[in-house]
Amino acid sequence: MAEYSAFQVFKNGLTGNTGWKQAWRKPEPKQQYDVVIIGGGGHGLATAYYLAVNHGITNVAICEKGWLGSGNIGRNTTIVRSNYLLNGNTPFYEHSMKLWENLSHELNYNVMFSQRGIINLCHTPAQLDDTARRGNSMRLMGVDARMLTPRDLARRVPGLDLSASARFPVLGGLVQPRAGTARHDAVAWGYARAADRRGVDILENCEVTGFLRDGDKVTGVATSRGEIRARKIAVCVAGSTSHMMKLAGIEKLPIESHVLQAFVSEALKPFLDTVVTFGGGHLYISQSDKGGLVFGGDIDGYNSYAQHGNLPVVEEVMSETVALFPAAAKVRLLRSWGGIMDMSMDGTPIITTGPLTGMYLNCGWCYGGFKATPASGWCFAHTIARDEPHELSAAFTLDRFHRGYVIDEKGQGATPWKH
Amino acid sequence: MAEHPSFVADPVLRDRAESPLTGHYQPGDFGTLADNDPGVTLSERFGLTIVELAAWRGDEEKIRSAVASVMNLKLEGAPGSGAAGENGSAFNTAPGRWLVSGEKAELAAELAGQTGTAGTLTDLSHGRTVIRIDGPRSRWVLSKLFAIDFSERVWPVGHGVSTSHHDIHAAIQRSGADAFDIIVFRSFARSFWHVLCRSSEETGYRVT
Amino acid sequence: MIIKCPHCGPRDLAEFSYHGDATLTRPDPASTDRDAWNAYVYDRTNPAGDHREYWQHSGGCRRHVVVSRNTLTHAITDVRFAGERK
Amino acid sequence: MTSHRLPTGGRIGRDVRVHFTFDGKRYYGHGGDTLASALLANGIRVLGRSFKYHRPRGLLTAGYDEPNALVTVLTDGAREPNIRATELEIFEGLVAESQNRFPSLRFDVMAINQFTGKLLGAGFYYKTFMGPVIGPLKGTRFWMFCETFIRRAAGLGRAGTTPDPARYERMNAFCDVLVVGSGLAGLRGARDAATTGKTVIVCETMPVAGGCTNWRGDETQSDEARTLIGELGEMENVRLLTRTTAWGYYDGNTVAALERVTDHLPKRGTPAPRHRHWVIRAGQVVIATGALERPMVFPGNDRPGVMLADAAMRFAEEFGVLTGKRMVLFTNNDSAYRVAMRLKELGADVPAIIDVRAEVEGDARADAETAGIEVIAGHAVVKTEGRPEVSSVFAQPFDHRTGILPGSGRALTCDALLVSGGWSPVLHLASQAGARPVWDEQLQAFVPPEGDGRWTAAGSAAGEGLDPPAPVFEIVSTGGKAFVDLQHDVTADDVRLAHREGFSSVEHLKRYTTLGMATDQGKTSNISGMAIMAEALAAPIPQVGTTRFRPPFTPVSLGALAAERYGDLRPHRLTPMHDWHAEKGAHMYPAGLWMRSESYNRPGETVEQAYIREARNVRESVGIVDVSTLGKIDVQGPDAAEFLNRIYTNGFAKLPVGKARYGLMLREDGFAMDDGTTWRLAEERFLMTTTTANAARVMQHMEFYLDCIWPDLRVHLTSVTDQWAAAAIAGPNARDVLAACVEGAAVDHATLPFMGIVRGAVAGVPVMICRLSFSGERAYEVYCGAHHGQHVWDALMEAGEKFGIEPYGLEALGTLRIEKGHITGAEIDGRTTAHDLHLNWMISSKKPFVGSAMLDREGLMDPSRWSLVGVVSLSGERLRGGSHVVNGADREDPGRSLGHLTAMCYSPAMGKYIGLALVENGPGRIGSRAWATDPARSGTHIPIEIVRHHFYDPEGKRMHG
Numbered sequence A: 001m002a003e004y005s006a007f008q009v010f011k012n013g014l015t016g017n018t019g020w021k022q023a024w025r026k027p028e029p030k031q032q033y034d035v036v037i038i039g040g041g042g043h044g045l046a047t048a049y050y051l052a053v054n055h056g057i058t059n060v061a062i063c064e065k066g067w068l069g070s071g072n073i074g075r076n077t078t079i080v081r082s083n084y085l086l087n088g089n090t091p092f093y094e095h096s097m098k099l100w101e102n103l104s105h106e107l108n109y110n111v112m113f114s115q116r117g118i119i120n121l122c123h124t125p126a127q128l129d130d131t132a133r134r135g136n137s138m139r140l141m142g143v144d145a146r147m148l149t150p151r152d153l154a155r156r157v158p159g160l161d162l163s164a165s166a167r168f169p170v171l172g173g174l175v176q177p178r179a180g181t182a183r184h185d186a187v188a189w190g191y192a193r194a195a196d197r198r199g200v201d202i203l204e205n206c207e208v209t210g211f212l213r214d215g216d217k218v219t220g221v222a223t224s225r226g227e228i229r230a231r232k233i234a235v236c237v238a239g240s241t242s243h244m245m246k247l248a249g250i251e252k253l254p255i256e257s258h259v260l261q262a263f264v265s266e267a268l269k270p271f272l273d274t275v276v277t278f279g280g281g282h283l284y285i286s287q288s289d290k291g292g293l294v295f296g297g298d299i300d301g302y303n304s305y306a307q308h309g310n311l312p313v314v315e316e317v318m319s320e321t322v323a324l325f326p327a328a329a330k331v332r333l334l335r336s337w338g339g340i341m342d343m344s345m346d347g348t349p350i351i352t353t354g355p356l357t358g359m360y361l362n363c364g365w366c367y368g369g370f371k372a373t374p375a376s377g378w379c380f381a382h383t384i385a386r387d388e389p390h391e392l393s394a395a396f397t398l399d400r401f402h403r404g405y406v407i408d409e410k411g412q413g414a415t416p417w418k419h
Numbered sequence B: 001m002a003e004h005p006s007f008v009a010d011p012v013l014r015d016r017a018e019s020p021l022t023g024h025y026q027p028g029d030f031g032t033l034a035d036n037d038p039g040v041t042l043s044e045r046f047g048l049t050i051v052e053l054a055a056w057r058g059d060e061e062k063i064r065s066a067v068a069s070v071m072n073l074k075l076e077g078a079p080g081s082g083a084a085g086e087n088g089s090a091f092n093t094a095p096g097r098w099l100v101s102g103e104k105a106e107l108a109a110e111l112a113g114q115t116g117t118a119g120t121l122t123d124l125s126h127g128r129t130v131i132r133i134d135g136p137r138s139r140w141v142l143s144k145l146f147a148i149d150f151s152e153r154v155w156p157v158g159h160g161v162s163t164s165h166h167d168i169h170a171a172i173q174r175s176g177a178d179a180f181d182i183i184v185f186r187s188f189a190r191s192f193w194h195v196l197c198r199s200s201e202e203t204g205y206r207v208t
Numbered sequence C: 001m002i003i004k005c006p007h008c009g010p011r012d013l014a015e016f017s018y019h020g021d022a023t024l025t026r027p028d029p030a031s032t033d034r035d036a037w038n039a040y041v042y043d044r045t046n047p048a049g050d051h052r053e054y055w056q057h058s059g060g061c062r063r064h065v066v067v068s069r070n071t072l073t074h075a076i077t078d079v080r081f082a083g084e085r086k
Numbered sequence D: 001m002t003s004h005r006l007p008t009g010g011r012i013g014r015d016v017r018v019h020f021t022f023d024g025k026r027y028y029g030h031g032g033d034t035l036a037s038a039l040l041a042n043g044i045r046v047l048g049r050s051f052k053y054h055r056p057r058g059l060l061t062a063g064y065d066e067p068n069a070l071v072t073v074l075t076d077g078a079r080e081p082n083i084r085a086t087e088l089e090i091f092e093g094l095v096a097e098s099q100n101r102f103p104s105l106r107f108d109v110m111a112i113n114q115f116t117g118k119l120l121g122a123g124f125y126y127k128t129f130m131g132p133v134i135g136p137l138k139g140t141r142f143w144m145f146c147e148t149f150i151r152r153a154a155g156l157g158r159a160g161t162t163p164d165p166a167r168y169e170r171m172n173a174f175c176d177v178l179v180v181g182s183g184l185a186g187l188r189g190a191r192d193a194a195t196t197g198k199t200v201i202v203c204e205t206m207p208v209a210g211g212c213t214n215w216r217g218d219e220t221q222s223d224e225a226r227t228l229i230g231e232l233g234e235m236e237n238v239r240l241l242t243r244t245t246a247w248g249y250y251d252g253n254t255v256a257a258l259e260r261v262t263d264h265l266p267k268r269g270t271p272a273p274r275h276r277h278w279v280i281r282a283g284q285v286v287i288a289t290g291a292l293e294r295p296m297v298f299p300g301n302d303r304p305g306v307m308l309a310d311a312a313m314r315f316a317e318e319f320g321v322l323t324g325k326r327m328v329l330f331t332n333n334d335s336a337y338r339v340a341m342r343l344k345e346l347g348a349d350v351p352a353i354i355d356v357r358a359e360v361e362g363d364a365r366a367d368a369e370t371a372g373i374e375v376i377a378g379h380a381v382v383k384t385e386g387r388p389e390v391s392s393v394f395a396q397p398f399d400h401r402t403g404i405l406p407g408s409g410r411a412l413t414c415d416a417l418l419v420s421g422g423w424s425p426v427l428h429l430a431s432q433a434g435a436r437p438v439w440d441e442q443l444q445a446f447v448p449p450e451g452d453g454r455w456t457a458a459g460s461a462a463g464e465g466l467d468p469p470a471p472v473f474e475i476v477s478t479g480g481k482a483f484v485d486l487q488h489d490v491t492a493d494d495v496r497l498a499h500r501e502g503f504s505s506v507e508h509l510k511r512y513t514t515l516g517m518a519t520d521q522g523k524t525s526n527i528s529g530m531a532i533m534a535e536a537l538a539a540p541i542p543q544v545g546t547t548r549f550r551p552p553f554t555p556v557s558l559g560a561l562a563a564e565r566y567g568d569l570r571p572h573r574l575t576p577m578h579d580w581h582a583e584k585g586a587h588m589y590p591a592g593l594w595m596r597s598e599s600y601n602r603p604g605e606t607v608e609q610a611y612i613r614e615a616r617n618v619r620e621s622v623g624i625v626d627v628s629t630l631g632k633i634d635v636q637g638p639d640a641a642e643f644l645n646r647i648y649t650n651g652f653a654k655l656p657v658g659k660a661r662y663g664l665m666l667r668e669d670g671f672a673m674d675d676g677t678t679w680r681l682a683e684e685r686f687l688m689t690t691t692t693a694n695a696a697r698v699m700q701h702m703e704f705y706l707d708c709i710w711p712d713l714r715v716h717l718t719s720v721t722d723q724w725a726a727a728a729i730a731g732p733n734a735r736d737v738l739a740a741c742v743e744g745a746a747v748d749h750a751t752l753p754f755m756g757i758v759r760g761a762v763a764g765v766p767v768m769i770c771r772l773s774f775s776g777e778r779a780y781e782v783y784c785g786a787h788h789g790q791h792v793w794d795a796l797m798e799a800g801e802k803f804g805i806e807p808y809g810l811e812a813l814g815t816l817r818i819e820k821g822h823i824t825g826a827e828i829d830g831r832t833t834a835h836d837l838h839l840n841w842m843i844s845s846k847k848p849f850v851g852s853a854m855l856d857r858e859g860l861m862d863p864s865r866w867s868l869v870g871v872v873s874l875s876g877e878r879l880r881g882g883s884h885v886v887n888g889a890d891r892e893d894p895g896r897s898l899g900h901l902t903a904m905c906y907s908p909a910m911g912k913y914i915g916l917a918l919v920e921n922g923p924g925r926i927g928s929r930a931w932a933t934d935p936a937r938s939g940t941h942i943p944i945e946i947v948r949h950h951f952y953d954p955e956g957k958r959m960h961g
Ligand SMILES: Cc1cc2nc3c(=O)[nH]c(=O)nc-3n(C[C@H](O)[C@H](O)[C@H](O)COP(=O)(O)OP(=O)(O)OC[C@H]3O[C@@H](n4cnc5c(N)ncnc54)[C@H](O)[C@@H]3O)c2cc1C
Pocket: A038, A039, A040, A041, A042, A043, A044, A063, A064, A065, A066, A068, A069, A070, A071, A072, A073, A074, A075, A076, A077, A078, A079, A080, A206, A207, A208, A209, A236, A237, A238, A239, A240, A244, A260, A261, A262, A296, A337, A338, A339, A340, A341, A365, A366, A367, A368, A369, A370, A371, A372
């Protein structure tokens, strides 16, 4: 299939756009693969892609129960950053950032990664220190970060209420200039197309309904499109993790599923050129290329598998938005939706071999797994191909909870709804 | 503290006490008054003795009779039930808990005496601020702030609820035909007062 | 969501705070069975369907309740006081 | 009278002229007009430009489903973009402007996009703009360069940056039955419920009730509606809300609705809110939201003058405006015939109805022909012409079963083409409630399923009384672009391209082409899009399915949702002495919701100078600080001591009455949670204090254990934080100050030793005094009733005057505690253990307590964990909060982080900058040197020595003495 390029767009444009082919094939499932990946979200797709590219494993299928990208990859607020605090996290997310920086070329698909920077606002002196601590931590691990004064902020974020009478007075902020946003769907489609071109079978409308076992070993999956055998089975189903693992007989995991809402306003001419997060509560806001302000806040805070949220969180997020941007009171909310988060007990992901033989698990991404997509795929592919953790994800083990090696960015303890 | 003499009873103590609304409580008419009639009238009921009575499980009845004997108020057993009389008012705020307030001298001490081992008493006279809202539009104004059905059919006089306006916890007792007493934590009182005043501007309000 | 507090009656979600899975049993305080404690602190069934969970009516009567709620539909079928206090 | 206005009719107030400005030009309309009707009456038919191709666009509809006519309203300097002209009621002085055009609506340079239109097919941007792989534009640079231009071209209206001065409010409501929509179905439903005594709320998005009876021209129906509106108005249990849109259906039958209270009024600045955010908890919801007419897709279907038939009817009946002088209809169902005849009656020239159906059953055709309207059956419109407004349309024979256009057609001149492509029930709210729409073959529309008890659908919303159309959604021909989603410029060809590229699930179709993602959320386009995709897939429409409806039904102002949490109404907690601090010039800043004083700066003093002076004064003389914000919990009951024993890591059972003890709490996972002192006031009564920040959390924590884990314990907890005002008096002279003013109690060392408690009075007011020290000095906390806080504070200040008492703020408080190595929330950050903080001495081994079973897990005892140390600046430079500790002397190559500073200050006692830090293997580093580095903030790189965390008086002689 032709490479995507300006030339192709031009050529096809003149010929009625009839020359374009399917972005990925719609194959029938084979009976046997080397690796079956459950979950056609960002992580599953990236895993397939890196299995092929980094490890030469191409006899791979991805089983997706709905349409490709119907999970969280298709409903997140698209923020990509590596501004973490703790040692266990930063190198992993920074690796991801580096992959993002070349992703469009790598995939030959414009994922519209826009490095417009992310700014964390501070509203109290204590927060300034905390934030500086995070910035310093990043810098010491080779990640870009810089504290901003209110004057810097006035220049970068017009419309932000920097007055002393602001509802939440702003004392400063931390910027990670290389952070930004990417077009969420394009990431799924780009990985899908690139993986497909390397031979990966993407099986949509193929729900995994059970596992085939040989004693303790997992040997395949039962799906809505028939049984499929595989030497290795990788689970990447985000919010459905517990449910999926129950099918394998694992009743309990350090995971809870919670709903997170996101919002988009009506399209506006450029209003906000960076990503802003609020330090006094929980809010992050950016503007999509289409013009909508895209924003989100806290998870609703109770176990949920329903992809819809509640009203108090809507009100909370909107009130924080207008507190920061008083002009936005007249902007209008266009749409709200929800996605199911796989909240882990310490707010940090899990990438591991097992828990059964022949099985590999990738989960616990909470509300931050979009930015992790490339690195997650990279490290998970490594784990699957080599049967050992990648050094960047070595801390993301499943036994860290019991052993007490939790990586708790928020310091909340085993209350997933507070991470 | 029940151990302390009620500051209401002691004019000197009362004199030395200061409302959290001091400097922010301005009698007069505000907002849009229809025909010079305010939709609501707001006032602070400062200087009440306020105590919380909490019964041990099974001893609720004893607490109710303690209130009955000290205050001459008959409390029903149902959640939220309350009553108001000359000696003050009381209502149920939580299982086995009542908020009792009044101007009666030594109210706390007398209640403590009657409560005995049936439960505990906590003096909150300084810790709570009581704001009364009265007038034809009181329900309308309250409905802006609380997710509570204030309609008459579910809310007889004397009855009360525990609820909150965002971070501000409030116990609200219906104290008259259109009157409600809102009991908030003292530290929040000023913020709450401003919100209440602002919310009352639409209907016009009078501070007395 | 509306939760019907056994004391206060139906109240808005905003008045409640969540406290998680109510099906867990806390090990005996003196127990040193680490696995049991680990399971209690970290491991969750996280069902897609009926869930029993603690909520506190923190913006109301402050009592904790056990809510039976379906995590797929959010439909609540039962609310009762947690524990039986003396 | 304006040119297109009929001499009579409509619900507008003809005797009043209402002036407004559109794109800088002044016009007038009448009371009751919308901007759309008023502009139409003035002969203005181009109202906007489309999103991508910037094509000139006119009105398609007359209501909330309008995709084209979006304008920006300017009020008091604030801009409100993307307002539908069809819903915007004009008022005297209204200023509106068109959007997405430059320099003007008539001439827009971006319209050039139309000619590149073929290149800008769906999703073209995914395939290009990736830029070079090497060179200065590699990586994301090239894309970001292009993005700047794409962003400017995209977007619709422009939002301002000046704060919105308007006011918003929330309203909570309860009812037995909520009826959404006040058409006949809604009104009947409301009447039926209300007469059985139920409380009813009816909300209607339009300014007047009655729904389509207001314009359908059916006397019987409008009479019935009027009567019902009158009846309902009389009933006490009914509330009818107009200009109120039910936009969100949430769990528990909670419906959110937006009332536009004053948008239509010229007078602003009244205390009435602009918008009211209704939150309605309903026993039952009746969804009577009617049905929307949908257009058909054919080449040139976006030309101004092409409009829905029902919309034209509305403009004529409600506003007395004819949308054209010579109107042709194009339909696949009977409803358009009624429109045609009525418009003709009203004086329009209606030469023809073009009907895709070869045979039209029933009387419609005969009636039309009798009225002198030609019925061109078995034809379809294949092209429109006009520049930019429609001046003629081209009809060609059409076989609606095959979609083939046999034979040649004819042109009809007209200035309006009114289209009816069938009707879709408005089932958004049912869908939000979780209902799966059902395809109705006859109606060629999705209808809601049976209600599920929480809601029912009624009237047209349930599919009742709608005219069944022939199943025609698109006329495929070559006469130009055929639009499906007008706002987003998604064409039928785009849908087919998406299909070709495999984006054939409706959800993929939507995301790839953005069909249905515009401000109208596809109200007029979703069904056609699905139908065209179904055709491409050769699958039936229901199999293709529909995309998900999500709140809000129509856009909602963010201000309304913020309601009273806007502007300066902040929920602050203030201590009883707040005003005093403010008067003394203290800079107050938020600690959670509390406001606390940072320092009491004298004129010309910096914060640092002030806190050093304040702290020094404590060490040398005496200071006073407001600590009323500490959490205080009354713990009472026969099992109170036992309970505290389980909650705290250290023992409380044996604490004597009249004594206080410092306690530490852990979380169940073994990490530290909070610390504070707890005072035993009586055998069965304790007063617990917590840190300011954790008060609520600790309360909940304890309530949880009492309610859920140990319900057998007889303990009552009550928050008494607000009951007490508290002042800490610290310094060598503290005792003298108390001695000078405390009545009724001795404060000498024997009576009041460290951790002792006495009761007495100050200035005639009862107080309780506990000898505690956070500062490390001889110190006391004086508690009194909060209403007496200021009185006691004044008395303490007065008594302290001769001892040199001065107030100190949080900065000095922090300094004193750092010098002492006392911990706060900066160290108990949710990741540290008692071990990390050297609080092992507080861990009782004699009893289990919350967290005891988990605290010695491998990971929590790992020697490489970060633990608490002190640091001293060796260069005399100021240490910076948030700095990290590193080993490298080279600022550019500092090595990895060994830990970080949690707190820093200038220590007057030590004469140096010092700090506390959590560092890897802390104890092992005591006495060693390192650097405190702050690359992200100040850039400082300061040599430090790592020392024990007790800097000052480690033996505690001063506080015990
Ligand atoms: C509202 C919202 C905002 C967010 N914002 C951000 C953000 O700004 N930045 C950020 O980094 N992250 C963000 N996230 C998180 C991020 O989206 C997720 O962590 C990440 O997408 C999860 O990985 P995934 O893409 O593989 O998951 P998904 O896309 O959810 O993939 C899982 C897939 O598994 C499939 N599946 C489930 N069960 C089965 C089965 N039985 N058989 C077959 N397939 C199955 C699902 O259909 C789904 O497609 C946000 C998430 C949400 C919901």
